[in-house]
Amino acid sequence: MELSAFIAVLTGGLVLGVLYSLMAFGLALVWTTLGIFNFAHGAFIVLGAYIAWQIGNPDAFGLGFLVSAVVTVIAMFVIGVIFQFLLVKPFERKPNIVLLTVITTLAGATVLINLINVMWGPRSKQIVLPASGDLSLGLFRITANEGLMVLIVTLTLATLGWFLLKTPLGRSMRAVAQNREAAQLMGLNVPLLYAATFGLAAALAGLAGVFIGSIRFMTPNMGDDPLQKALVVVILGGVARFTSPIYAAFLVGIIEAFSTYAVGLYWTPAVLFVLMIAVLVVKPEGLFGRRERSV
Amino acid sequence: MTALLEVIGLSGGYEPVQIFKDVNLTVGAGECVGFFGPNGHGKTTLMKTLSGIIDPWAGRIVFEEQDLAAPGERKARRSRNLNYDILVRRRMDPKKVARAGLIHVAQGSTLFPDMTVAEILSIAPGVALAAGRKPEPDAVFSLFPRLKERLQSKSRFLSGGERQMLSMACGLLAVPKLMILDEPTLGLSPKLRQELADAVHAIRRAGTPIILIDQDIEFLRGLVDHLNVFDHGSISRRLTNAQIPDHETLMAELFGRRQG
Numbered sequence: 309m310e311l312s313a314f315i316a317v318l319t320g321g322l323v324l325g326v327l328y329s330l331m332a333f334g335l336a337l338v339w340t341t342l343g344i345f346n347f348a349h350g351a352f353i354v355l356g357a358y359i360a361w362q363i364g365n366p367d368a369f370g371l372g373f374l375v376s377a378v379v380t381v382i383a384m385f386v387i388g389v390i391f392q393f394l395l396v397k398p399f400e401r402k403p404n405i406v407l408l409t410v411i412t413t414l415a416g417a418t419v420l421i422n423l424i425n426v427m428w429g430p431r432s433k434q435i436v437l438p439a440s441g442d443l444s445l446g447l448f449r450i451t452a453n454e455g456l457m458v459l460i461v462t463l464t465l466a467t468l469g470w471f472l473l474k475t476p477l478g479r480s481m482r483a484v485a486q487n488r489e490a491a492q493l494m495g496l497n498v499p500l501l502y503a504a505t506f507g508l509a510a511a512l513a514g515l516a517g518v519f520i521g522s523i524r525f526m527t528p529n530m531g532d533d534p535l536q537k538a539l540v541v542v543i544l545g546g547v548a549r550f551t552s553p554i555y556a557a558f559l560v561g562i563i564e565a566f567s568t569y570a571v572g573l574y575w576t577p578a579v580l581f582v583l584m585i586a587v588l589v590v591k592p593e594g595l596f597g598r599r600e601r602s603v
Numbered sequence: 604m605t606a607l608l609e610v611i612g613l614s615g616g617y618e619p620v621q622i623f624k625d626v627n628l629t630v631g632a633g634e635c636v637g638f639f640g641p642n643g644h645g646k647t648t649l650m651k652t653l654s655g656i657i658d659p660w661a662g663r664i665v666f667e668e669q670d671l672a673a674p675g676e677r678k679a680r681r682s683r684n685l686n687y688d689i690l691v692r693r694r695m696d697p698k699k700v701a702r703a704g705l706i707h708v709a710q711g712s713t714l715f716p717d718m719t720v721a722e723i724l725s726i727a728p729g730v731a732l733a734a735g736r737k738p739e740p741d742a743v744f745s746l747f748p749r750l751k752e753r754l755q756s757k758s759r760f761l762s763g764g765e766r767q768m769l770s771m772a773c774g775l776l777a778v779p780k781l782m783i784l785d786e787p788t789l790g791l792s793p794k795l796r797q798e799l800a801d802a803v804h805a806i807r808r809a810g811t812p813i814i815l816i817d818q819d820i821e822f823l824r825g826l827v828d829h830l831n832v833f834d835h836g837s838i839s840r841r842l843t844n845a846q847i848p849d850h851e852t853l854m855a856e857l858f859g860r861r862q863g
Contacts, residue, residue: 479718479726486715492656493709494773495701495730549717 325561334509350535356514357521388510546597613662623836637827654707655697704780716759764795
């Protein structure tokens with residue numbers, strides 16, 4: 309493997325890592341806070357992509373990329389809150405909530421995907437990104453659109469980190485995630501914080517959808533692959549800190565890039581899942597995880 | 604004199620197991636009420652019900668003449684094929700209880716393991732501020748100077764005693780009108796026990812009404828106006844401070860005198 313090829317593959321992996329960290333962050337946030345696994349996360353990504361296409365693309369409303377991204381994030385937050393109210397909240401006090409919500413979120417995902425199929429049709433579309441050309445730094449070379457994605461995602465995650473660590477609302481969200489009963493005794497508004505967490509996760513999924521819809525062609529069924537990747541990232545990395553899915557996302561992105569180069573696109577998911585199983589066998593709480601779950 | 608907290612005919616537990624039944628309790632303004640009783644007889648469950656963590660099955664909880672629990676009996680689960688939880692509204696809201704000023708410091712709470720002491724103390728006064736009460740962080744720090752040294756530690760690295768101090772500090776920052784302390788000295792070394800007991804005395808001297816659960820009868824004797832002996836899910840006896848017997852006598856009365 310030549311150095312230039314190595315650098316190119318590595319760059320590709322890092323860019324993928326940025327995208328995966330955005331996808332996995334929301335999933336991990338819901339898992340740690342509400343204690344459930346949201347199987348509709350992939351559908352949220354698809355829905356976000358389609359909303360952004362509808363708002364921003366010249367063939368539709370044509371309001372431009374920036375407006376479409378902002379509208380998508382806000383719309384997905386609202387959709388996430390509604391989704392949580394309808395499909396998760398009714399089972400909140402059930403002891404078997406984890407299993408119940410696997411079924412309800414899967415059902416919700418199916419409904420969303422079919423609605424997208426009805427509204428936008430099955431033909432593939434693509435979001436047009438504003439930038440053009442390439443950026444290069446030494447041997448590292450990415451397209452300007454990838455650069456834009458890296459910039460926006462980094463800013464988003466940094467803002468989110470600041471929000472969770474420094475603001476009262478973010479700290480309250482972490483408190484509820486770490487000990488629900490103590491949070492209730494402190495007088496925190498737990499139902500509101502749950503809704504906000506789910507909405508936030510959906511908004512992040514929507515933003516990820518905007519980028520996936522621009523990098524690849526989008527179809528209503530494209531959500532399965534991001535959901536799988538986010539699942540692998542969350543399980544591989546563990547959820548001990550809210551930064552662990554981010555490390556894992558870069559690891560998965562780089563491994564995916566190199567395995568695509570070495571064994572080809574078709575075997576890459578197999579490589580990732582074998583790796584995930586190996587990690588589960590050796591360290592069930594994830595590579596960067598601890599035994600208890602918390603943000 | 605109107606009562607600060609009045610509990611009338613309260614029953615509850617974890618469905619389908621009833622833990623306590625028909626509890627009547629009155630806490631007057633400025634009073635300190637003690638609870639003493641064997642482990643596993645429902646003291647903590649009763650306190651969790653008072654603070655709204657679990658729903659009461661029947662009875663009223665009146666705090667400052669405000670009904671905290673929804674009126675009426677809890678409906679029986681008629682069909683196991685229906686999702687009972689969405690058909691029946693929760694009867695109590697812990698947020699409303701905390702806003703009203705009834706603050707529960709839980710027994711041996713781990714609080715929030717991955718948050719630092721400073722972070723936890725920063726969100727603790729939220730409920731007081733929302734209800735228009737003014738927290739006094741300086742008074743809390745002078746009561747627990749050790750917390751000031753541990754501000755940047757995550758709470759899972761705190762010792763049991765420090766964690767209990769943090770729990771009580773959080774409770775105080777919520778500016779309680781009535782504070783429930785559930786075994787504040789549980790599982791601590793004698794030196795730390797003394798430190799925490801002193802803190803409870805200080806809170807009492809500051810005039811905050813307290814419901815205190817403890818297993819140390821001498822500690823209770825020094826603090827409470829009334830002592831409720833709680834066993835088998837109800838208050839079996841109510842004693843004034845002067846009537847509190849020594850540990851041996853009380854144990855003998857609860858469990859029967861040892862033969863021979």
